Each structure stands twice: as C-alpha cells, then as structure tokens.
Amino acid sequence: MITIQNNKRQRRILIFDSAFNLEDSNDFLREMFDAVFIFTSSPDEAKAILNAINPVTSRKCCYKPFLLSRDLKGQLDEYDELVDCYTYDIDDAETLDTVEGIITHIESIGLQADDNRVLSGNLFFVRLYRYLISRRIYNLTPELNSLSAMGYSIPIFELFYRQGAYSLNEYIVFNQSLLEKGYIRPVRFINKIYLCPKCLHSHLLYIENCPHCHSSNIKSEEVIHHFRCANISPEHTYNFGGQLRCPKCHHLLRHIGVDYDRPSVVYTCYNCEETFVQPGMSAVCTTCGNRADVSGLTPYDVTAFEVTPEGCSAIVSPNIGFTVYTDFYDNYMEFDRFVARLRLLSQLKSSGNTDADIVVVKVWILDAQEETCTLDADFVSLICKRFPTHKVSSANNMVYIRNSVYAGDKENNLTGHELTDRLDVILDKAATGIAPGQRICYAVSRYEEDIEEFINNLHFTAPFPEKTFPYRPAEEGEASATIMPETATAESADLTVATPETAEEVAEEEYTEIENTEEEHPQEETEEEESSHGSLSVLRGIVIALAVVVVGALLFFLWYTPETEQSFMPMVQAEEMYPADSALEDMSADTTATEASDETEELYETETPDEAAEQHGLTTEESAEPVIGETRRGMYYVVEGAFSRKENAEWQLRKNAESRPGYDYSVYKHGNMYIVSPYCSADPAQCEAFIRNENLSNQVWYTEGKRKEDGL
Known part of the structure; x- marks a missing residue:
C-alpha cells in the first residue's frame, strides 16, 4: 500500500507499509507530500525502509517529519533517532502538533531541502547537522558503546557510521573545523581515550613485552634483598630445597622485614633471555592488527558539545558547503588552534591517510642583548600577506608558518626550499623596518615521530637559526618596511644617503604602486600610467646616481683614512652596518650614472690591494x-x-x-x-x-x- 492522505491541517502524508524505490520513482515527487508515515509492525522491515528512506540522506524526504506505527516504539535501537512520532492515526493531536511544529520551524529558519546525493562524508555531516537543527537538537553527548569503533558515540552518528556514510577521520576533521570556527563548543569533558594511530579504533589489546626483542614471552619474579649481606637477586636464586637461603652468605632467611624484604619485581624474557626491571608496553588493534607502542597511540578527548547560534545560522545557510571549507583554510589562526591542527595532521599521517611531511618555520626578532622582541602586528600581517596559502600563527614572540611537503614533491626535488627561498627575500626586505641593533631570525622544525615533543619545541627559539637578517637601511628607491615595534625608535644609520623629501616620497610611492599592481591587480597599464611610470623612472635614475656618488665618496673615505687607534667594533654591529661587498654591488646598480661610474673606475684603477694595505x-x-x-x-x-x-x-x-x-x-x-x-x-x-x-x-x-x- 502506497498512498498520500491529507491530515486535518491539510498536510499531505505519504503512507506506505513496505520498502520501495522512492528515490527513482516518478510517481511521487518531493513537492507532493509534507511528511512520511511508515505503517508496518515489523522492526526489521522498518529498519530496512529507514536505511533507504530517511530524513537525512533521502533527497525526496530530506528533513521531512517521519511517523511510525506505535507498535515499534522501543524496538528500533538507534533508528529511533530518525522517528519524530509513533502513532496509529495521522489525525491525533500529538501527531498533528509534531508534524506542524517541525514544518513551521523549518520554514522559520529558512532551511531548504537538498536535491543532491550524499557522495562524501563532509556533505553527509552538513546534511545531518541540518537535520538536528530542524529538530531543535543542539546538545550532543557521546555515550559509552561497546559496539562503537571509538568506544564512545552519539547514537544517530553511530547509526550512519555503520552504514558507511563517513569515516572516523572525516568525523574528527569536520568536528574540529566546526570547533575552530565557533560553530560548536564543548560543554562537558567526558573522558580521554587512546585510539589506534592507523584506523582510529579503540578496541586495543595491551601487551607487556621485552624492551630488547619485543617478545611478550616474559615472566615476572620478585627480587629479595638480604639485609645481612646486602645481596639482591631474584627469588629463585634463594630457593634451596624449599627454604629461602642466601646464595651469597648461605644464611637462612626466616622473617620478612627482619631478615629480608622484597623491594621490586624483575622480568625475564624467554625469547632473548634478557633480564629487566620495567617491561615495554604495546597495543595491538583488534580491528586492523596494527601494533604500536603505547606512547604512539592517538589521544582523543571525548566531550559533550552544543551547536552555537552562530553555528546554526552558518550550517543552515545554503553556502555552508563553501563557507566551512573555505574558512577552514583561512590564513591566520590562533596558536591553540594551530597546535590542534598539527595534532590532527600527525594523526592523519600516523594512520596513513596523508603522505605529507609537517614543516613549521619559526620567525623571531632579537635585539642587541640577544633578547626576543615583541612582534608588531604589522610584522605578523606581512607574513600572512606574503604566504597566503600557508597557515600562519603567532605566540611566544614568534611567527609560525606551516608547510606541507608531499611525497610526490620529494620525488620532483620540491622539498619545501621554495618556502625558505621566498622567506629569505621577504625577511631581507623586512630588515629595513626593524630598529638598529636588531636582527630577524628563522628556523625550520620538521615533525618526525613525537608530536608532543615537536609542539613543545615550537615554544622556544632555536639556539642556531637557519639564517639571520640584521637591520639594514633601505636602499635608494626601496621603501622601508613598516614593521618596527612601537617601543623602538627609528634612528638613521651612518650610511643613509640624504635625498630630497620629494624624491623619497616619489620612490616610495612608486614601490607601493608597483607592488599593489603586481599582487592585487595584475592587468595591463593604461597609457596614462605608462607616462607616469616613465617620469618616475627618470627621478629614480637621478636618485640612484646621487647614491652612487655618495657611496663612492664613502668608499674613498674607508680606504684612505690614515691609521688611527679605533675602539673594537662588535661583530654583529659591524656585519649589520657594513655588509660585505654591499658597496661594490651598489656601484654597479645603475649604468646610466656615467660620471659616478668613471670616478669609481678611476678609484679602483689607481689603487691596488698592496697600496690599500x-x-x-x-x-x-x-x-x-x-x-x-x-x-x-x-x-x-x-x-x-x-x-x-x-x-x-x-x-x-x-x-x-x-x-x-x-x-x-x-x-x-x-x-x-x-x-x-x-x-x-x-x-x-x-x-x-x-x-x-x-x-x-x-x-x-x-x-x-x-x-x-x-x-x-
């Protein structure tokens, strides 16, 4: 029997008593009915129907009220989560109020039915959370369940997990993304459990084993300490004809606590015959057979959580499929979320769901006293802007940049060097915006095996950075980076060349305009812009010519100053103020400044290394x-x-x-x-x-x- 009837409130109810292919039927369209009534008294048949036709995954019945025969109440286990009302009559008061309340609430929140098939775990979670919101279910509490893969489960989630709607990895990742966005929030901690690092199941067998050969064929034995001669050895060495007699002094041991005590236990391996005090502990997964040390198990916090009002609005929104995943890859994230993401990635790597190596670059600034400086917000913004495809965070006076190197990239020799190469260019430019005496440092951390040790190391600067970038004055035509902390004073360096304010402003304006054009609007310039750029190029040439003349004069001063007693100059300060060969590089920067170039060539031609000495x-x-x-x-x-x-x-x-x-x-x-x-x-x-x-x-x-x- 398959029919559609109207109830007293003119809601159309689809009624049937056996399974049929509703999704592919052209006789019953989604717009033809408002609710579903499965009129059968068989629990098994009702479960079979709900597997194919339910308010979560079904396209034609999406979010619609579901009614079942009252005979099935209490017999459907987890399937009970999909039933809104048990009834015999579609016109009784309780049934009418239930159907009307659900339909009215769905209309009030603007929830639209989905016509798409559920083809991925992420799409399923969106559909399931929308269903829960349509039923005003905002609080979700995992329950202890011996049949659950993780040991704890939310009943309606567990129902669809057994049907293969999603994997445990997808469940953890999706909920973590909702938590990071504030769409859900934890309300009560339940338990911390440890899962198989490969399949994330909780059904583990814990086995003591030999730390040398990892065999579980071991035996424990108490150790006896003889007070008289201080001999300590396993109990079997004291056994002489059923009496406890010291193997060292041969005295009889009568009273524990007076003659001897048992301070500890010793283990013996029957496989390699090694003796040890503390056995190793490993866990064998009963699901996938993976064996791992207990320290390598994946920790997971089981918490009860609720959907926030912001989460309700975002999940109900038709663009949730784009919003969640686009925001999930936002550039900047708080440090605790950054750490949570690292743990999640380590779990995926341990379970074999990704072949990406986890790399984090730490960037910090040191002052002249080798103390870390508080980072200006502009510095963090600079890193975020220059690395838009990498996760960025900041804490502990450091900026963190996460990079992933995949196995395919390794084969093509793309091992993350492009990140550090780009960072070198950016930090060299940023060095013009810090205070004199300061230097920018960075170090690269790579995740190996212990995620907790890896995360702990992120809290500290490296004693030997990969590279450092000391303060340097901006060159002519180069705009200074505006990342200096507010507490620092912008002092001009000794080698800064004085130029007209207008030329300096024009050069900075040109740099900013070119930078914005290249990064934000890569389109062809108009004729007006081309003429403007031509004028700026002339001014830039004049500025560079003046710089070359001044640098030549400085070189002459450095090489020809008569010998005088000078105070010792620290290495760091010398390297910052006079970088090696920087003057020579500047001398060849502009071939249009002919007079300055002639002076420079004459200077080097008339002075040999011996004469300079x-x-x-x-x-x-x-x-x-x-x-x-x-x-x-x-x-x-x-x-x-x-x-x-x-x-x-x-x-x-x-x-x-x-x-x-x-x-x-x-x-x-x-x-x-x-x-x-x-x-x-x-x-x-x-x-x-x-x-x-x-x-x-x-x-x-x-x-x-x-x-x-x-x-x-």
Whole structure:
C-alpha cells in the first residue's frame, strides 16, 4: 500500500507499509507530500525502509517529519533517532502538533531541502547537522558503546557510521573545523581515550613485552634483598630445597622485614633471555592488527558539545558547503588552534591517510642583548600577506608558518626550499623596518615521530637559526618596511644617503604602486600610467646616481683614512652596518650614472690591494687572502665574529686587523660557520684569560673546535 492522505491541517502524508524505490520513482515527487508515515509492525522491515528512506540522506524526504506505527516504539535501537512520532492515526493531536511544529520551524529558519546525493562524508555531516537543527537538537553527548569503533558515540552518528556514510577521520576533521570556527563548543569533558594511530579504533589489546626483542614471552619474579649481606637477586636464586637461603652468605632467611624484604619485581624474557626491571608496553588493534607502542597511540578527548547560534545560522545557510571549507583554510589562526591542527595532521599521517611531511618555520626578532622582541602586528600581517596559502600563527614572540611537503614533491626535488627561498627575500626586505641593533631570525622544525615533543619545541627559539637578517637601511628607491615595534625608535644609520623629501616620497610611492599592481591587480597599464611610470623612472635614475656618488665618496673615505687607534667594533654591529661587498654591488646598480661610474673606475684603477694595505699600515701578507683552516677538537678558539658566509668573515678579519694591529687574526671553518679568531689554545682557561686581559667586548666568546661533519 502506497498512498498520500491529507491530515486535518491539510498536510499531505505519504503512507506506505513496505520498502520501495522512492528515490527513482516518478510517481511521487518531493513537492507532493509534507511528511512520511511508515505503517508496518515489523522492526526489521522498518529498519530496512529507514536505511533507504530517511530524513537525512533521502533527497525526496530530506528533513521531512517521519511517523511510525506505535507498535515499534522501543524496538528500533538507534533508528529511533530518525522517528519524530509513533502513532496509529495521522489525525491525533500529538501527531498533528509534531508534524506542524517541525514544518513551521523549518520554514522559520529558512532551511531548504537538498536535491543532491550524499557522495562524501563532509556533505553527509552538513546534511545531518541540518537535520538536528530542524529538530531543535543542539546538545550532543557521546555515550559509552561497546559496539562503537571509538568506544564512545552519539547514537544517530553511530547509526550512519555503520552504514558507511563517513569515516572516523572525516568525523574528527569536520568536528574540529566546526570547533575552530565557533560553530560548536564543548560543554562537558567526558573522558580521554587512546585510539589506534592507523584506523582510529579503540578496541586495543595491551601487551607487556621485552624492551630488547619485543617478545611478550616474559615472566615476572620478585627480587629479595638480604639485609645481612646486602645481596639482591631474584627469588629463585634463594630457593634451596624449599627454604629461602642466601646464595651469597648461605644464611637462612626466616622473617620478612627482619631478615629480608622484597623491594621490586624483575622480568625475564624467554625469547632473548634478557633480564629487566620495567617491561615495554604495546597495543595491538583488534580491528586492523596494527601494533604500536603505547606512547604512539592517538589521544582523543571525548566531550559533550552544543551547536552555537552562530553555528546554526552558518550550517543552515545554503553556502555552508563553501563557507566551512573555505574558512577552514583561512590564513591566520590562533596558536591553540594551530597546535590542534598539527595534532590532527600527525594523526592523519600516523594512520596513513596523508603522505605529507609537517614543516613549521619559526620567525623571531632579537635585539642587541640577544633578547626576543615583541612582534608588531604589522610584522605578523606581512607574513600572512606574503604566504597566503600557508597557515600562519603567532605566540611566544614568534611567527609560525606551516608547510606541507608531499611525497610526490620529494620525488620532483620540491622539498619545501621554495618556502625558505621566498622567506629569505621577504625577511631581507623586512630588515629595513626593524630598529638598529636588531636582527630577524628563522628556523625550520620538521615533525618526525613525537608530536608532543615537536609542539613543545615550537615554544622556544632555536639556539642556531637557519639564517639571520640584521637591520639594514633601505636602499635608494626601496621603501622601508613598516614593521618596527612601537617601543623602538627609528634612528638613521651612518650610511643613509640624504635625498630630497620629494624624491623619497616619489620612490616610495612608486614601490607601493608597483607592488599593489603586481599582487592585487595584475592587468595591463593604461597609457596614462605608462607616462607616469616613465617620469618616475627618470627621478629614480637621478636618485640612484646621487647614491652612487655618495657611496663612492664613502668608499674613498674607508680606504684612505690614515691609521688611527679605533675602539673594537662588535661583530654583529659591524656585519649589520657594513655588509660585505654591499658597496661594490651598489656601484654597479645603475649604468646610466656615467660620471659616478668613471670616478669609481678611476678609484679602483689607481689603487691596488698592496697600496690599500700601505694606506692602512698593513703589510702585504696581512692584506692577502686569509688562509682558511678548520677548527680542531681539543683546541679552543676566541671568537670575535661568526658568519655563514666566508666573504663576511674575511671582511671582518681585515677590519679587526686594522683596528687591532699586532694580533694574529685568522678565519677558521667551524662546522657550517666561519669564525674570526685572534687567539687559540688547548687550554680553555688561557682563552678566558686572553679575553679578560685584553678587555674585549662581552660579545666575544670562545668555543671548542669540531670536525667538519659535526656541524655547528
């Protein structure tokens, strides 16, 4: 029997008593009925019908009220979650109120029926949450269930999980995304459970095993401590003819607590015959057979949660399919959410659902005292803007950038270097916006096995950054980055070239306009813009020409200043103020400045390295290229500067030799760094005495040598 009847309130009720293919039938369209009444007294038949026709996954019955015969009340288990009312008559008061209340509520919240088939777990969750909202069910509490894959389950979720509507990974990821967006919120903590890292099932067998061979064929035995001779050994060594007798002194042990005690238990492995005090513990999944150490199990917090008002509005919205997933990949996220996402990714990686390696880049700023600086909001915004496809977070005076490297990328040699290469360019530009004496650092952290250790390391800066970017003044035509903290003062550096304010404004305006055009509106320029850019190019050429002249004068001053006694300049400050070969690079920046170029060429043609050395009071040997050796273990070196580039170290050596004549300065290869050292000794105390007696700066230290393969 299949029919459609009107109730007293003119709602059309589809009534049938056996399963049929409603979805593909052209005789019953979705618009032809408002509710469904399954009139059967068989629980098995009712369950079979609800598997195919229900208010969640069915296209024609989506969100519509479902009525069942009162004979089935209490016999449908989890299927009871899909039934709105048990009745014999579609016109009784309770049934009328139930049907009318559901339809009215759906209309009031603007919930529209879905015509699409449920083809993925994510689409199913959207459909299920909409159904719950249509029934005014906002609070969801997982219940202990021995048949549930995770041990705890929400009944209606468990019903569809058994039908294969979604996977556990999809369930965790989707709910995590709703939690991060504030669409759901936890209301009560229930329990912390541990799941199989491969399939996320909770049915595990915990097994004690040998820490050496991992066999579970082990036996425990108590240890006896004999007070008289202090002998400690397993109990079986004391067994002599059924009596406890010390194997060391052969005295009879009579009273526990007087003659002896049993302080601990010892284990013996019958497979490898090793003896140990603490056995290992592993877990075997009864579902997939995976065996893992208990420390590698996936922790999961079971909580009761509720759908928030914001969540109701967003989920009911027709654009939820786009909103949730687009916002799920928002660029910036709070640090606790950032950490939660890392844990989630580690779970997916452990279960084999992704082959991506997790990489996090930490960026921070150090002042002259090697203290971390509070990051300005503009600095965080800069990172977010430059890395729009990466997750970004900030905490602990650091900015974090997450990157994923997939196995396919590794095969193509794309191992994440493009991220650091781009970061080098961005941070070099950003170095013009920090205060003098500060430097920007970054380090790369890669997830290996222990996610908790990986997350804990994110809270601390790395002792040896991958690269550092000291403060540098902006070059002519280059706009300074506006990321300086409010507490810092913008001091002009000694090498800043004074230019007319109008030219500076024009250059900055040109840089900003070009940058915005390239990033936000990559379209063809109009004729008016082309003429404007031509004028700006002329002004830029004039500014660069002035810069070249001034730089040439500075070079002349640096090379021809008569020898005078100078105070020692710290390595970090010297590297920041006078980066190696920066002047030479600037000299070749503009070939249109012919007069400045001629002066520069004449300067270098008339001055040889030997003549330059004589001007500074150095011998030819001192001005020659330094011989670079490697530091050796057992020797200690006084370090006046450490550099990642050999050219910087050589430049610093010449400056130190000029300011402190009489010292035997050398450049050494120290792991991945080059160090400038005036003194070395096999006795570290001698290095300390050298630093103390010479009143060297507190930025000078000493270090032990190491082999090349050890790294710094």
